[in-house]
Amino acid sequence: MILPLIQIAAFAAVVLFLGRWRGGIRRRNSQSWDSLLARLRPDWSAREVCDHFLWEEGMNATPEDAWKRMEGPKGLWVMYQNARVMLEMADYATRNSENVDRVLLETLRSDAMQIRVCVLMALAQYGFSQASEGVRVNAFRAATMYTAMAARMTQLLQEHAAAIIPDFVAAM
């Protein structure tokens, strides 16, 4: 009697997950550029890691400092979410323009994905061993890439869309 119940429960869970996932992908494919920018999460700022992070590439903190300043897993999670938005921006460009350099888009995707992988590894390690050296190094790698990208984005916004810089700074 237990086996059929387990089968029904597992089947229902699979159907629910796949249905929700499909809905998510459809929404993702139809979102606008503005809604993408609005999805950048402002609840943790890379400012905590690097004093001039939005204006200069590179970080001026050690892995230990970076881990403390980013408030551990909280900062990592925000980076993970924002890297997703960067990936979605790359997808938006692929869908809506043929002129964007494909190699550059692939590089951006690869970079954002590396951030997500680094964050996931750091979070998994954190789950087992709290803030060990491995966790801090992975977090530092993710933060380095993230701040570099944020710095260049800010530079670009300064040149082309100065009006939205305050929102962007708050989010990144």
Place this chain on the structure above:
Amino acid sequence: MFDSYLTVCGLVAEAVVALLLWRTRVSRVLPAFFLYVCWSLASDAFFLVVQLRFPNAPYALYEAQMVIDSAMIFAVLVELAWSVLHPVRSSLPKGSWIGIAILIGVAGLLLWPVAGLTLPRYLTSQAKNFFRLSQTFAILRVVVFLGMAGFSQLLAIGWRNRELQIATGLGFYSIVSLAATMVHTYQKVGTQYHWLDEVVALSYFGALAYWVLSFATKEAERRNFTPQMERFLVLVGSTARTSRVALREMVVTKSRRKDHQ
């Protein structure tokens, strides 16, 4: 009567899907899926004739059809998984699709004994193999879709509309056939047993109808992508390259330091 009617409707729908795949050039991007639809069209037509003219056709014919069908489904799953990885292919090693094929193959091999656990006792040994193969592939399809969905969710990989449409149709059919095989294990052969098979056939027809609608509908028009947006992405992309070099140097310096110590 209903079976024949459903088969004929299915044949028409398969022919239209094949035609639309050819016209929209999806057949070039996803050749295994196109071949699968063509194969389904040919085999369904063949078996319709066999059932009408040779009702006592040997069972081996159905087994052969099942084996070829399973092989085609395997190819479609590999192709779909590889196609989903399209945006990140450049950062993957060459021949990664072989790794995907091996991974799906291993998953199938692992599922084979699992599918054997719930075989109905009343089946003959010949029917058992047939049932087991269909159950293995029903579970495998759903497991592969789950894997693809989970992996793309984790790394935030986007799906193009065409891939999503194919996966939706195939996923719907797979889920219904999995549910049917699950119920079959607790059923006795009879009228109700056959009804369930008709539900599976109906779900396949539903998937075909969905594909006809999807492929006949024009892709959504492109949105505004201004030169500013483009420049924004170009610079972000160049930063990514710089960051990668910096990261590599950081790792090299760190390992050198370790060596010195």
